[in-house]
Amino acid sequence: MTSAHGRFIQQVRLAPGVDDSRYPFSLPAVRQLAGSGTLVLPPGVTFLVGENGAGKSTLIEAIAVAAGFNPEGGSRNFRFATRATESELGDHLILAWGIRKPRTDFFLRAESYYNVASEIERLNVAGGRPLLPAYGGVSPHERSHGESFLDLATHRFGPAGLYLLDEPEAALSVQSCLALLARMHELVAQGSQFLVATHSPVLLALPGATIMEISDDGGLEQVEFDQALPVRLTREFLGAPGRFLKNLLGTGEIDDARSSWH
Template identity: 35%
Template structure:
């Protein structure tokens, strides 16, 4: 583990966005403790999960646009509103990594919005991956990035990595995240995939209009809706198609 808790000092809390998001408001009130090597932050679009994981990445000095911990942020990158005020309580291991030379920092932030650009432009670039991911499908390119970038123990932040992945590819990513946890890494992942959230022993944080709370996988709204939909699609579609 590298990070034990994320929090916001009371004097840095405002009444403006993103603190108007219930999950961010709960983060500002209670903080967020990390109790397992893999933390899944699960919620619907607009629930605040991506806002939170992006700020956590910034708190660990990862470029909010995505990339390796050992690379300096691009000159045009600015901190997000939450990233400017979030603070992380690190373990001694995490503190040593943050204090050390940037080249010794191990970790990666993958966000769906910029990952496609990375697969197009970083294949063959020293320090990234050898495959020409520009010639692969988006799903194949994502898996190549995961395999290349997630090899060393470090702090990994993922924002909806399932966006380009098929069912089978999601299973491969679950296996890779399990390997990362076993190797001594820490993973924080925002997702609305019931497959990724099913990783055994992951700590699941559900974010919704009520804030955020720890929820067993089988009780997630996400899982409940998918089960009902697969059993009877018409019960959902008739409200949209009539």
């Protein structure tokens, strides 16, 4: 599935001398990076998984900033600011690049894509050539959140591209996650590289992808699909929702259709 050409960012390192007792350097993912010295990114797709607060999104954002992306998202040509909320981590990361450079790129932050959509509209009017055709011909504000995400992947993402995605499933149904998975598979075969923070077991099923899991204590290790935290928890819940709800809600066994989900 992977192409040798689809490895633009090869390694991520944390510059020495940071104070790991303060945010964001105290986050588990960052402490692990400080301890191990290097995060190696293979060709194709690398997923980062872990509980909320592990530092997945902060690390993705910082890598994007270190790579020259706008902190709020967009391509490396986007230069706008709505509200500066990014951490200083990006200023302390060192990226090792391959010989080949990506033909195109994009940083998708689910939480700030509304701001990116507004910038796309502005550039479409102010620029020398129409910008909307690259996004499906329709303003993202005129589509649902999920539809605009798929328009982005379908029309804006292209071969030999570098794509950093922060929880893209936030706007997607299960069916749309499957559509995104298929598009990612197609783009990887065309020499693209993805780094994705996700909680979606559907996306994690992408064949050939590398899954890196961040544990609560800051450990970072490669895991197989069946061992990944989102996959294990989802399977366990769907296998016995009544038991989960009993423990969670402190009630008796839930004796209805939900307890027979499989």
